[in-house]
Amino acid sequence: MEAIDNFYDAAGAAAGVHSSQLKLLTCFVLSYPLGSVFVRIPKDRPAMKHLFSIGVTLFFLWGMLKLWLGSLNVFGSALFTYFMAGRYRGKQMPWTVFGVVMGHLLISHWIRYMWPSDAVEISGPQMVLTMKLTTFAWNVYDGQQELESLDESQKETRIPKLPSLLEFFGYIFYFPAFLIGPSLTFTEYMALIDETLYKDVAPASPNSSKRVPVGRKRVAYQKLAFGISCIGFYALYGGKFNYTVTADDWWMAKPFWYRFLYTQIVGVVQRIRYYGAWSLTEGGCIFTGLGFNGFDKDGSTLWDKAANIDVMNIEFAPNVKVLLDNWNINTNTWLRNSVYKRLAPPGKKPGALVTMYTFMTSAIWHGIYPGYYLTFFLGGLVSSAARQVRTYIRPFFLPALLPPKSKVLPPPTLIKRVYDVLGTVACLVIINYMAAPFMLLELRPSIKAWTTLLWYGHVTVLGWLILGQAGGFRWLGKLVKARAEKAASKEAMKHEWWYFGRSAI
Template identity: 45%
Template structure:
């Protein structure tokens, strides 16, 4: 099998790239086969997931040692979560899993080339699954009144068998590039409760809603389009072009403008991978999220990216909510909220810790930290702006949008795109020297925007904006006609009846 795939890969100019694409596409027919396994035999489905992932990792990708490392992480987590009690258990699992992942990141950075096919990508997905599992087990041991709605829905009250846990860990459509899923969602897929609103069509088999194959094929086609665009455009349009002498000779405004297109093309690769994996998940049924107003089935449960919202965002929050969605949920629920003291409110400290965790999860190259630490500052400024500036431009309830509000929205979109491309460039450039060179050729525009924002919001800016909001509220109250109070109407009631 490996010989056949390698021979085809040589004709397409890269064995590893073709192997990955082949694995993503073969998950489609295999996913359709998975739905034909009866829900009355969950162990068969668990074994199917494990065996399919083993075939992908060992005969196809030649990652025998990598598979053993994934198995080591899974078994270690299973033992720790079963035997530790108390709030320290999830942190023990987190340290265990992330330490092993970091070691592999160091090995990749120090001794392997960027084209080497190794296990760290699959290990990153598994790290999310295992830490999610640990927190869900811990939440299952806590009093219900201490849990928020998310924690209550995802908690695990009955510890799974080893086969069920390994089936979850090696769920084949997400083994390479995700998306992350929790154990409750996995078991609802296995036992068919995810489709409780659908009537079974065959004995001993849970029916899946109509539209599953159409939704999966649509995602596959979208992924292939993104992949084609990336393959054609990325050699000439990518972040590394900023380091060339040609780029340095252009005017500053042209450099900033064409740099936005580089970021646009760079994201095609991620759109391709995530939409292809989403389609494979949909074919197994995991993406089912209910029915629409017209009775059509919805398949948004495995969505990991919303390209349109990223390329035309209303603000930076919209970007974060549409990019690598399930990873951001993992960071929010199992990092951001968990480092916040009980009864406290997440703040800037929680944001920085979460961004550091995200950077370390991606790798140890300085470029990852140059993405996520400044990204934390941009997130902080986005929240401050939305809370302090947006109320000043919002029209009264029920009133049409004003030119001020439309201008604010337009500027929000432009600034969000500018900052998105600026702070994500190190993700491709990786080194400090390359990043500094690229940013300097862009006039440090992102640093100027962030620096001004941080200075403004920490030197009296919020107080000034608050005073403007109060003045605006007073003007609106003066302009509004007075109406009788409820008590006055009640007092006049008898007189009105007599008249």
Template identity: 45%
Template sequence: MDALFAPLVEATGASTDQIKLIVCLLFAYPLGSLFIRVPSQKPGLRHMFSIAVTMFFLLSLFKMYSGTLQLLADILVTYFVAKWNTGPKMPWIIFFFALGHLMVNHVIRVFYGLSFETVEVTGAQMVLVMKLTTYAWNVYDGRRKTEDLDAWQLSNRITENPSLLEFLGYCFYFPGFFVGPYLIYNDYKSLVDETVFKEKNIKGIKGRNLADGRKRFGYRKMVAGLVFLGIFVVVGGRYNPSVILSPHFAEKSLLIRIVCWQFYVTVERCKYYAVWTLSEGASIITGLGFTGFTPSGQSTWNGAANVSAMSTEWPSNFKHLLESWNMKANIWLRECVYKRVTPKGKKPGFASSMVTFTASAVWHGAAIGYYLTFVMGGFVTTAARLVRANVRPLVLPEPGHPASLAKHLYDLIGTLTSIAIVNYITLPFALLTWNESIEGWRRLAWYGHIIIMGGLVFFYVGGAKFLRGLQVKAGKRKAMSTASGTTTPVGEKTFQLPPSFDKVAPPSRD
């Protein structure tokens, strides 16, 4: 079957595996239209349809025989442990089993020196780990008292064990199997039986319990994904992160090097935009992602989104940037790690943050570059929180008044700084090795370290106290505390994850 892809491989210069992955994502569109035509009154057929499509991709296209068996093992262990173990440690047993197995395969990938052009089991396994661990926590929440649950836990709790066929259908949901976005079990269940539409008594043009506009939104995403893919294919070969290590790059002035690096990373992100947007569109075609209607009555389909390219490339602040990148992975880390490691009755703190960063790094892979990025991400998160808590209140306008020039300047500086910092700290994520990462940072004159560490030193040696004094004098600290219903400045308790720059092919993998 590989011979079928030879012309595309020769025309694009991509690997056979990369072409296969894009073909899978594109074929998911017509297959999604077939999936939605299976009557919702026969959910078993929909489960089997999804399983069959994913098995065809795994076994016929990628010949991933041993990998498929490993994925099945993870699924079966999770299903039966969650069903039979009713103790409070059940979610952690599944979490460490699934994440530990993934880490073993990450190490094997590094040991054999597999390049990003190779699609193997770890890409799909990363998505599956999110599904399995979330499912375990949802089952655990279904056994707890409702008054002990927060809003997310209450809405996603599972009170009845699904059949094995249902669970397999959930795990092998074909549009997002290889690159995500991952979905929660209750969302999959409502997709299969169309509960999300029936509960609101939605009737489409043909009288089905299905909101109109699905195909229009889905195929728009397909076009956008192909545009991102085209940019990456045309430009990425010449302008990519590895160029920073070339001799001619070192000969440029520092300012040119910093500016060029921003461009290189933007081009590199296009491959993530491509596969995530293609996957989102295919998911919408199956009926996933419906989020209601606009005031004019138009349906909206934002629930399957995993990234917002515009908000990532031009964010209003660092918090906004992180919320716009790999959204589903951030939700997983927040709900299944950050909140779960925090002792009951206590607020999440530095320890919860570092455990979450560690889990994210392990989930991404075994290369040292991931750990360099997430260690830096911890410092960036702290610095961003301090800026938001101590500087932002000084430039906020009074209620009912327009934003001042100072607020506009604050927003502009925040946007430019967020872009420059996130591009800097993800350099090791792109280069992966210790030597190349350090050399890359050296060629950028360590500008990110200087900004981040300099900011932390400023706040901790007296800057925070000084700025709080200015807030008190301006009468804004009390106002901010009153508005937020707490005695801490706005943003003080907000936890934001570092950008989860996942391994996605060609595209590599997620």
């Protein structure tokens, strides 16, 4: 092992990164051949599958990353959650788990903040663990409720019976997703183990017991190639196109239009490293058989259920909602199911305050650096502003009167396409501005970055919200309503006999 450590130390020094970062990348790549071993373990040997996954993860933690002490954090949070879920009933149980596990994560974040290092440490895997454990607690709680009180997603993920400790730790230590995700529910993991995930797929031949659909390797290797390409691109350009340039003297000497356009390039380059890491781990999950999502219209298998990003729907999102829904997908799902829905009053739609609480939970989950809170607080405002744009501006670019009971919009007109293009540009401009503190982390550099950009994001978002609260939304709402009523009146007139007579004159 010493020779391996020496190799990584030398490689890391040559690449200008900490050796543990290269070890982390190695763990991602190793998940591919190990996934091929995992998928070949017979479904009637579930204990072997659990033990294999646990063993690989412990090898990553201990053999590769040397996270001996950090492993105790994982075991501590996991055992506490399992004990609480097995011993206590009622809604206080998942909230207790949520508070304790998040508090434990915050301690790890505080240690990282006080003693910063480029080395890989346990807070990253612990973030994924927090999603799994809090989701598990809510799923056990849902398993105790009447089916009529649950929505469809809660019915699918509920856990009516506490699993064995081996099943639970197999889920917690599912190796391709342990280090940086994606997170998954316990029911998804067990469907992978017993292969009910492929219940609608016929075996390859009448005498074959293998049920894993074809196409798994092809898609996984595509993810591997894309992930490596993204990481390579970031290694070449990430140092140059970085938000830290906002502290350089040459930056302030440039005109605002230059700083504005440069920021848009920086935002894209900095996102690429996340695309790379998440694509690599998604491919590792697919190699184990996770991610199967049925068939497309041509009958080809789909393997996109373990995706944590949808690059096209991020870089070309027509609105903020689409962009946020396709960025860090599994974290968004966790926040929606474990925070947003749970904070909403029974029978009522969550309001702006619940949205803000959800964004702040995301900030706490990410860490204690001030930059996270600046980004996610603005994110809550952006989300509210985007919702108001969708309510009061978007209708003017759609037909005033849709066909009765129609849920499908007609083909977009030219003006609607222009609206979508402008929406895409606005999304990227706001997100690239909003991300600066998230990447800079500390308060002073974050404020300086926004100052050099003349606070254009805040001016735009707050200006729209203030204008709306001052009566703008009420006025726009009346225009939208009047437009619809006028269109409805014209539609009704077409059915009057005298209307056809006048139109013929």
